Amino acid sequence: MAGVVKLEPVDERNLEPLLSVAVAEAEPDDVMPPVDAPAGWSHARREAFRVYYRTGFAGFEGPARTRMYAILVGGEVLGMIRMTRCPAPGTVETGLWLGRSARGQGVGVAALRELLNLAAAAGMRTVVAYTTRENVGAVSVLCGCGAVLAENGDTVRAEISLDAIPPAR
Numbered sequence: 001m002a003g004v005v006k007l008e009p010v011d012e013r014n015l016e017p018l019l020s021v022a023v024a025e026a027e028p029d030d031v032m033p034p035v036d037a038p039a040g041w042s043h044a045r046r047e048a049f050r051v052y053y054r055t056g057f058a059g060f061e062g063p064a065r066t067r068m069y070a071i072l073v074g075g076e077v078l079g080m081i082r083m084t085r086c087p088a089p090g091t092v093e094t095g096l097w098l099g100r101s102a103r104g105q106g107v108g109v110a111a112l113r114e115l116l117n118l119a120a121a122a123g124m125r126t127v128v129a130y131t132t133r134e135n136v137g138a139v140s141v142l143c144g145c146g147a148v149l150a151e152n153g154d155t156v157r158a159e160i161s162l163d164a165i166p167p168a169r
């Protein structure tokens with residue numbers, strides 16, 4: 001990996017760089033919820049991307065109950081990682097994505113480790129994630145951060161106990 005992975009809350013300054021990475025190097029389905037818009041990175045889908053990520057600006061107190069972070073290496077925005085409050089106390093759900101050219105270099109694992117530190121600092125005890133068995137990259141990243149997996153059909157539920165993770169230095 002070329003440098004240290006940093007997480008910065010998604011805001012108006014990094015929103016357009018984040019959208020540029022998504023448009024150039026990711027599929028809409030990997031980076032935002034489905035919307036009723038023409039296929040691909042149409043104008044409507046780009047606008048929906050902005051609207052979706054702005055729902056995270058208010059963090060846990062906002063309607064999405066989500067903190068979203070741009071993933072940066074060497075000051076360059078490469079992707080996004082989020083944590084969303086779950087009904088269970090002390091529990092958040094995470095999800096992340098990177099532009100294609102940033103994948104396979106350890107950035108995903110490093111970003112998730114940073115997210116776990118932020119979750120612990122926010123008083124969380126458990127981080128969960130949902131993916132599919134076919135998503136070998138996501139499963140590897142989660143296992144690399146100590147996740148316990150439970151399979152239900154094609155769905156994989158990953159659970160990371162923050163009590164088992166040494167405190168951040």
Ligand SMILES: CC(C)(COP(=O)(O)OP(=O)(O)OC[C@H]1O[C@@H](n2cnc3c(N)ncnc32)[C@H](O)[C@@H]1OP(=O)(O)O)[C@@H](O)C(=O)NCCC(=O)NCCS
Nearest residue numbers: 030096097098103104105106107108109131136137138140
């Ligand atoms: C999933 C994703 C974030 C992984 O991030 P990444 O930076 O590529 O992963 P890393 O380089 O940190 O790799 C961590 C481990 O996974 C393995 N891995 C990563 N991608 C892989 C792939 N496509 N196939 C097989 N193994 C893979 C790496 O070899 C590494 O294994 P190791 O710890 O034994 O060395 C990235 O592939 C991505 O953005 N995918 C599209 C969006 C997505 O699916 N998000 C997950 C939703 S839960």
